Amino acid sequence: MENVKCECGHVNPFGTYLCESCGKPLIEDDGQVADMRYEGVARRSQTYKKSIVDKIWNFFSSVKVGIWIIVLLLLASSLGTILPQEMYLPPGERASQFYENEYGTFGKLYYQLGLHDMYTSWWYMALIAALGISLVICSLDRFVPLYRALKTQRITRHTKFLERQKLFAKSGQIENIEESFAQAEEILKKKKYNIRKDNGNILAEKGRFSRWGPYVNHIGLIIFLIGCMLRFFPEMYLDEHIWVRDGEEVVIKGTDGEYFLRNEEFKVVLYDEDDELYRESLERAGAPVVQKFQTSATLLRRTSTNAIGSEPELEEVKHHYIRVNDPLTFGEFALYQVDYKLNELAEFTFTIEAVDEANEEDLSEIEFTVNLYDPEMVYEFENGYRIEIMEYFPNFVINDNREPTTLNRIPDNPRIIFEVFTPEMDPDEDQGEISLVGIQINEELNGENDYRIRMIDVEMRNVTALTIRKDRTIPILSIGGIIFMIGLVQGSYWNHRRIWLQNRDGEIWVAGHANKNWHALKNDFQAITKNTAIPMPIDQTEENLNERSKEIEGVEDNNGSTKQ
């Protein structure tokens, strides 16, 4: 592995194809045009091939492998869109049954292959990790040598280097070369070329910084991928939900009990059906369209650290209308409008009446309200009546053992078992009249009752559902994204052009190279050759093309004929 000394005196690392300094080909090949990729520098991956480390390095630094990774990711990603992912199943559906029920055998297979939750699968993650590793290695493999080569490049290049450029020409013997060169220099300066001179030879260069574009964008991507990975550390990411009823105050999860949210009012606003602008569309839709979901929210903060159990003292921090697309943010947290429930039962108001119409007792005093979230169990009245709640089922169901029970604490289907004691009864000794009451339900449970409980009012509340989000990876992702975009623009909207003008024993040798946008380079050549003795370079690959196209009569295929 010895370094190679070129005839120009520059010492090149082993494996160099074009001398870093003068450009003389150090490794002969038979192409007509030199392969200018990465300036023909020696790359680690092309040079060392022995140890395991070398093999891994070489594997990941290969663009072929990189492209394969990209293509595999692409194909894999598309698989995940054939059927909905698990997270998009309708609420309450079980993936293990859903896919088979909905999509038959194909669905079952899809589920068994794990494609229903593909983007978090180990192999998809592994592909992304491979992309990241490949990005790091391939960039390192190329960046350093490329940087060195562009820095050490000489102005006067070897004739073999010039000859083998894609754009090349030489003139015959010419007088006054200096004059032509001076003119060209003026023109190129106007075109914002950087001019360097050596011995009457000129190297005009423009947009070299765009060569770093790919490396910058790869770095941005790497930072972005790192940010995505950090999400899996619990400290970095919070995803919680709260349901808050109108008028209620709820602690915001994840804030260690420091912050509370009060929902002043949640509402759904619909588009006005009489609005001229939307009438036609609303008619066709046939259903009302929501204009906004809005929680009028107040953020509260605990001011004192009270003893556990006592009511916290809260101070209002700010008020915000939380809407879809307009979260409430504070510190690292953001609260998003994600769901809602309209008209959840909140309170029932009851009275009792005598079943026997002849009974003219005045019961109008008896009126009581049951809070369905947290009912009081006993209601006593001055006229001696007493009503107790024996049992409360917020969300009533009959379970598998045919016993009444409740699904959860949410009053979606409340049933109350009341026991009514008249003034004559002793609640400790006697048994009152028992009835089961719910919406449109009133059953007597122990024989015939003299009194019937009657619902006279129902209070309902709206409930809003908010997602609490804290995501500390966002700054990292943003930085990655910005760097990525800068690199992308840098590499795509600028290009690196070089023009070599040399005086070789009274002949003009001219050659040009662009990493992309040859069109612009050719235009620049047009400008400097128009009124000077400098010959217009020929596109040597196009030459090839034309010869070939003559052979096959206007039909040709020029795959891979131009390399940059």
Place this chain on the structure above:
Amino acid sequence: MVQLSSNFLHVSFFLYLAATILFWVSITGRKFKNKEGIEKNRSGPIGYIVSILAVITSLAYFAIRWYAIGHAPVSNMFEYTTFLGICMALAFVIIYPIYRNNYLGLFTMPVVMLIIAYASMFPREVQPLIPALQSEWLTIHVITVAIGQGILAIGFAGGLLYLIRVIDFTKASNKVKGLEFILFTLLSFVAYILLVIGFSFAEYEAVFNYVDERGNEAVVEYNKPALIGPNEGQLITVNRFDPWISAPAIIRSDDLNTVIWSLLGGLLLYFVLRLIFRKPIGGAIQPLLKNVNPQSVDELSYRAIAIGFPIFTLGGLIFAMIWAQIAWTRFWGWDPKEVWALITFLFYAAYLHLRLSRGWHGEKSAWMCVIGFALIMFNLIFVNLVIAGLHSYAL
């Protein structure tokens, strides 16, 4: 106001048509000679001026509609697809001066017309924005994506031009088949547009009762004779075509029916054209392109993609993530629309690397330009209408 904006769009459509004809003349009209007998064919530059006018009028449509409806007109299929067409024309207007390639105009303008005509097949009335779509970031995201895709679409026009120019149509090969397939697809869009116009002119309407995927009774209205009926469908309208087979419940049968009609129509158009030319359609176009320099078209389409890719990435991924973070609480959710934007991004990234490092120039590169555009259209049409995700515009 909305009416006024539509009028501008109509005018621009005819200007695009005029530009197409002018570019056509600039290529074929060699016989135009001025008084001195010198060949002078100025229809190329005139065609360019007309395309600029067309872009201006279609942007006027866009601006006026925006003003009239109070939000950027990019929030349903009609509006977005129209804007995509406009962006493609805009990209052409920007790129033409660099390469002065009239052939590009001949290929771009018809595609623009096709996209705008296709867009007009969707309901055009003003639709209110649902809460999730009420966001400036969404506007920025969608407009940037459309501009990016419009520029990438120029890469497609260039790729197609390249392929028709270089492929050998005298021998049957996979390349010829592939190219003919692309042309057939374009013809199917033409057929679709003609069919929709035709049947709506005839006021065709057939209503079915059917059972939807949740097992509920539902009603669907067909605007074309039903070759494929809905799941357990029952025709209610009298005197209408009874479908041959019925589709499973998870498929939107009326859309599938339309697709089948379009493909049949495309096939019909294709074979009529083949009968007229008596050779592959690409082969019939090829002689027109004999003066095209393949290498310059190759560079042009690469250029379009190099310019369009960053804009597409910015709009389709970065702005999309910002919007998603604000609207859906997370910047990424693996919803089909997002995934397909990612796939498009990866595809063009692969294209750039293949070109840069593996020397995929010329024909291979041209195929990739064409496939890339197919991906964009797939995401727009198939993913939106069939794999309806969160983003589905369908109201």
